[in-house]
Amino acid sequence: MGDKQVYLVLCDGRFYDLSTSLQEALTKATKCHGDIEVYVGKRIAFLSKEALVELTKALIGRAAMTKGAEAGTIKDEGKIAVIFDQMFRTFAEVLYREVDNENIEFHEILGRVIDEPVKISERLYQQPARDDYDILKLVEKLSSKYKTVIFFTGDKRLASQARTISNVFVEYLPPSEIAGKEIAVKYMKRRIREVLGHES
Numbered sequence: 001m002g003d004k005q006v007y008l009v010l011c012d013g014r015f016y017d018l019s020t021s022l023q024e025a026l027t028k029a030t031k032c033h034g035d036i037e038v039y040v041g042k043r044i045a046f047l048s049k050e051a052l053v054e055l056t057k058a059l060i061g062r063a064a065m066t067k068g069a070e071a072g073t074i075k076d077e078g079k080i081a082v083i084f085d086q087m088f089r090t091f092a093e094v095l096y097r098e099v100d101n102e103n104i105e106f107h108e109i110l111g112r113v114i115d116e117p118v119k120i121s122e123r124l125y126q127q128p129a130r131d132d133y134d135i136l137k138l139v140e141k142l143s144s145k146y147k148t149v150i151f152f153t154g155d156k157r158l159a160s161q162a163r164t165i166s167n168v169f170v171e172y173l174p175p176s177e178i179a180g181k182e183i184a185v186k187y188m189k190r191r192i193r194e195v196l197g198h199e200s
Contacts, residue, residue, distance in 0.1 A: 010037040080148040082192060083107045083139060086129075087154035087175065091185065096124045098189055101196070107142070109135060132158050136165070143167045150195055152188060154178075169195055 007025035009017040012034035019025035022040070029036045082104060084091045092108035107125045118126040129135045132155070139162050143149045149168045153159050159172035171191055178184045 005040055008039040008041075010039070011035070013037075079103045079105065079146045080150065080195065081105045081107055081142040081146045082150045083109065083127075083142065083152065085109050085135060085151075085153040085155060085158065086111050088152055088173075088184070091152070091181075091188065092124060092126075093120070094181075094185055095188055095192070096121070098185065099192055104192070104196075105146070107138070109138070132161070136161055139168060140165050148195060150192060 004020060007019045007022055008015075009019065009025050009029050009032075011029070011032035016032055017025065017028045019028065022038075025038055029038065080103065082092070082095065084107070086109050089108065089110070092106040096106045102123070105123045105125065107127050109127050109129050111129055114126060114128045116128060120126060127138055129138065135158060139149060139151055143165050147167065149165075150171065151159075151162050151168055152171045152173060153162065154173055154175055156172060156174065159170050162168055162170045169191075171188070173184065173187070
């Protein structure tokens with residue numbers, strides 16, 4: 001047989017399909033509910049199932065490294081990220097001081113006030129967001145980067161949507177239930193420690 005092209009489709013970094021036409025590969029890829037990668041190459045030999053598995057593993061490893069490089073690092077299984085939506089402005093800085101743990105990063109969402117992420121200190125960041133979609137993308141991005149994410153929000157709909165993301169502990173704190181900043185900070189501090197496995 002000739003050197004016919006083949007198309008390897010990955011869905012969220014995992015083998016999804018192997019097609020002999022780009023149209024077929026893209027059609028099947030539309031059924032994937034995640035990030036799509038399509039590799040194209042010339043078929044120079046027939047592969048056994050075992051050989052195909054090995055080839056797929058190699059490509060998946062390459063895809064994971066590329067994704068990690070784009071995010072700035074490969075997933076760090078020892079760290080967690082704590083995110084505060086716009087309702088809890090300045091809370092990140094307070095908790096950053098209160099919870100002295102090098103494995104925790106704090107991310108404060110400032111909305112349209114800034115255009116790009118700003119690193120305030122070694123473990124404290126400010127994040128831009130135009131709408132709920134941007135906030136959810138940030139939560140999802142950090143959930144793929146770190147072992148655990150804790151997301152504090154006062155928006156019920158946003159909380160519900162964030163709960164669909166893996167590795168995310170969503171803490172919904174409606175404005176009507178917050179008696180004051182000091183009490184809210186104490187609650188947040190306790191929840192962070194509980195997630196870390198410490199006693200409250």
